[in-house]
Amino acid sequence: MVxxxxxxxxxxxxxxxxxxxxxxxxxxxxxxxxxKCCGDGxxxxxxxxxxxxxxxxxxxxxxxHVDDIWVRSPSGRTVRFPLPRGQGTYAAIAxxxxxxxxxxxxARDAGVDVRDSHALTDARDAGAAVELDxxxxxxxxxxxxxxxxxxxxxxxxxxxxxxARYLGDWHAFRQYFSGVSDTARDxxxxxxxxxxxxxxxxxxxxxxxxxxxxxIVREEDTPVGHMKQLWPDILARPQIRDVLGPAATPxxxxxxxxxxARVDRVRLAAGRxxxxxxxxxxxxxxxxxxxxxxxxxxxxAAEAILRSGSVGPAAVARDYEAGVRxxxxxxxxMSALLTHATRHRKGVxxxxxVAGASDWTRRNFARWLFEDYPRAAxxxxxxxxxxxxxxxxxxxxx
Ligand SMILES: Cc1cc2nc3c(=O)[nH]c(=O)nc-3n(C[C@H](O)[C@H](O)[C@H](O)COP(=O)(O)OP(=O)(O)OC[C@H]3O[C@@H](n4cnc5c(N)ncnc54)[C@H](O)[C@@H]3O)c2cc1C
Numbered sequence: 001m002v003x004x005x006x007x008x009x010x011x012x013x014x015x016x017x018x019x020x021x022x023x024x025x026x027x028x029x030x031x032x033x034x035x036k037c038c039g040d041g042x043x044x045x046x047x048x049x050x051x052x053x054x055x056x057x058x059x060x061x062x063x064x065h066v067d068d069i070w071v072r073s074p075s076g077r078t079v080r081f082p083l084p085r086g087q088g089t090y091a092a093i094a095x096x097x098x099x100x101x102x103x104x105x106x107a108r109d110a111g112v113d114v115r116d117s118h119a120l121t122d123a124r125d126a127g128a129a130v131e132l133d134x135x136x137x138x139x140x141x142x143x144x145x146x147x148x149x150x151x152x153x154x155x156x157x158x159x160x161x162x163x164a165r166y167l168g169d170w171h172a173f174r175q176y177f178s179g180v181s182d183t184a185r186d187x188x189x190x191x192x193x194x195x196x197x198x199x200x201x202x203x204x205x206x207x208x209x210x211x212x213x214x215x216i217v218r219e220e221d222t223p224v225g226h227m228k229q230l231w232p233d234i235l236a237r238p239q240i241r242d243v244l245g246p247a248a249t250p251x252x253x254x255x256x257x258x259x260x261a262r263v264d265r266v267r268l269a270a271g272r273x274x275x276x277x278x279x280x281x282x283x284x285x286x287x288x289x290x291x292x293x294x295x296x297x298x299x300x301a302a303e304a305i306l307r308s309g310s311v312g313p314a315a316v317a318r319d320y321e322a323g324v325r326x327x328x329x330x331x332x333x334m335s336a337l338l339t340h341a342t343r344h345r346k347g348v349x350x351x352x353x354v355a356g357a358s359d360w361t362r363r364n365f366a367r368w369l370f371e372d373y374p375r376a377a378x379x380x381x382x383x384x385x386x387x388x389x390x391x392x393x394x395x396x397x398x
Pocket of ligand 1: 005007008027029040042046118148150172213258279283288289294
């Protein structure tokens with residue numbers, strides 16, 4: 001098996017295959033640890049999967065447990081949403097440079113042959129195998145390949161499964177700051193009227209640092225230049241400046257990256273290749289979060305290969321598509337629906353007012369927002385089981 005891409009989707013797939021006894025080579029064009037433009041936020045769903053894969057938070061230098069989320073509505077109302085205490089971790093922040101490298105170490109320990117600094121340059125279907133040309137490694141022949149190579153997925157393009165002129169459904173900016181105030185030790189989310197249904201965030205990191213950014217839904221005519229102008233303007237707004245504090249200093253220029261969020265509409269397979277994570281456009285269309293979805297699709301692709309690989313590529317594709325439909329598509333559609341409600345100030349204002357109405361609604365909104373249970377769990381009774389709405393967080397023993 002060849003896995004292209006060493007982010008969370010690639011590591012999850014590679015670890016699952018290697019633990020089932022398959023020979024797995026994972027190639028990535030970057031040398032790890034490498035940065036990935038991201039908010040670095042880990043939801044409860046992502047944390048539970050990371051725990052299952054065997055990732056130890058102690059091995060991720062920038063790991064930051066979070067207890068409280070502050071949300072500011074477009075009208076200026078600010079509400080604190082507390083996550084449960086003493087029952088494990090429901091939200092954490094970890095720089096992707098650290099997290100992804102630590103996850104690759106878990107993959108190496110599972111027996112994956114990790115080759116970073118080797119880029120995929122081309123690929124083709126060769127009947128009984130898929131052939132992949134990789135810089136510095138020549139042509140690899142694999143029974144199955146997994147495209148975990150991110151939003152621009154070169155493997156998808158090489159196999160003719162790319163979407164012409166597709167630039168992502170969201171576009172997001174991120175910048176690291178140091179010297180932030182104590183107030184920025186919690187998660188902050190600002191719904192600014194001019195970026196709805198997008199939002200700005202500040203996610204805390206150890207040592208007085210924070211990951212600050214904003215994302216907007218990309219319409220066909222959204223010019224990225226407009227976002228570039230908006231960024232310094234957003235940072236200068238009093239509600240954001242007050243949280244970051246007077247000593248907050250950017251560590252480096254901002255970075256920007258697309259967020260693909262249409263897993264219910266893209267091709268998930270091409271011949272002997274399956275696409276996972278951002279390469280499968282699997283992010284949540286309401287929040288733009290994609291780490292949990294990357295980990296889940298990686299696992300589902302590996303399971304489909306393990307279950308149906310000996311039957312043939314068509315059976316593997318069917319198996320994988322059914323898994324994605326079962327585990328992701330209902331939540332994806334629920335998020336897409338809610339995104340319509342948050343397009344306008346009134347929708348967001350109402351949502352925050354309802355969510356902040358009582359201690360109970362505040363606690364439960366925080367858990368729902370941070371994917372403690374599937375987004376659409378309430379309308380998919382087939383997934384109800386004991387504890388689904390009240391389960392402990394991840395890393396409880398720690
Ligand atoms: C600004 C921003 C903020 C975000 N914030 C959050 C957040 O807080 N929480 C969250 O859950 N999600 C967030 N997301 C989404 C999240 O970053 C992605 O969904 C997630 O990284 C997807 O993981 P992946 O493994 O599919 O892809 P990636 O993490 O993008 O990994 C793809 C890998 O493929 C490699 N690759 C690319 N081309 C080649 C090639 N030719 N050959 C070999 N390797 C190749 C790359 O080097 C890379 O390592 C955010 C996204 C953005 C843009």
